[in-house]
Amino acid sequence: GLKSPLKYIGGFDNGISHVEARYPAILFKQQLTACVEKIFGLIRDNLKKELSPLLSLCIQAPKAARVHAGKSSRSPGGVPQQLPNSQWDNIIKFLDSLMSQLRGNHVPSFFIRKLITQVFSFINISLFNSLLLRRECCTFSNGEYVKSGLAELEKWIVSVTDEFAGTSWHELNYIRQAVGFLVIHQKRKKSLAEIRQDLCPALTVRQIYRISTMYWDDKYGTQSVSNEVVAQMRENVDKDNQNLTSNSFLLDDDLSIPFSTEDIDIAIPAIDTSDIELPTFLSEYPCAQFLLQHQNVGYSRKPEWTDLIKALEVFKSS
Incomplete structure (x- = not known):
C-alpha cells in the first residue's frame, strides 16, 4: 500500500533528520499520481468487463436481419437500411451512462478524454479480433451491420465533442478498415497495392490475407480478391514467417496508463x-x-x- 509521506518529515522517533520541505512535497505528489493511476486502471478494467458481453452481440448481425438482407432486391450500390432493435443501441446507452456519471462526478475533461479513448480502443480490438477469428462474421451483410453500428458510434463521438472524446474515432481504425473491405464491391478488380494503400493502410498483409480468404458474400454472391492477389499475400506471409516476424494477426489490448505526472500538471487547471x-x-x-x-x-x-x-x-x- 501507499506509505504516508509524514514518515519522511523530521522530528520523529525513528531518528531521521529534518529534511527540506521540497522532498516530502515531491514524494506526496508521486504517491498521489500512483493513486490516480491505480484508480484509473481499475475503472478502465471494470468498464471492459461490462462492455465485453455487449460487444459480443454486435459483431454479428441478428439472424432475422441476415435473412432480410439476403432477400433484399436493392442494387449493390444501395444504402443499407438501419436495422431494427440493433444491439448497437445498448453500446450507445452504455456510453451515455458512462459520460453522465463521469461528468456528474466532476471528473476533469482530461481524465474523461483518456478513459473514453481507451474504451474505444478496446471496442476496436474486440470487434477486430472477433472478425478475424470467426468466418461467419466475414460476410457482406455482416459488414453492413457492423458499419451501421460504427456510424452510430461516430455520431456519439461528434455529439460529445473532442473535449471528451479525444481521438476515439481514430482508435476504431482497424475495425473501420476491415469492415470497409467487407462491403467494398468488385474486390477481384483490386490490386494488393490498392488494398494496402487505399482500403486497409493500417492492416498488415497477414490481417488482410486472413479477411480476404475467409470472406464470402451471402447477399450478392460476389467473389473475394483475385487468385493473383491471394498468391502475393501468401508469399509475403511466408517471408514474414521465415524472418521470425510475429505470425499473429490479432491485436493486443493496451494495458498502459495513457498519461504521466507531467501530463496531469499541464492538463488540470489551478484551483482557487x-x-x-x-x-x-x-x-x-x-x-x-x-x-x-x-x-x-x-x-x-x-x-x-x-x-x-x-x-x-x-x-x-x-
Missing part, C-alpha cells in the same frame, strides 16, 4: 482555494489556523507546500 469551504473541525487545531485565515481574510498569496508541511509537523508533534 479561496472558494473552498474548509471543515469546521480544523478550527480545533492551531496548526491549521493559517488555512482558516486564508479562507476568512484572504492572503496576498496562496498557501505553499512548505505551509502544509509545517502544519503537518506541528500536528504530528501536538
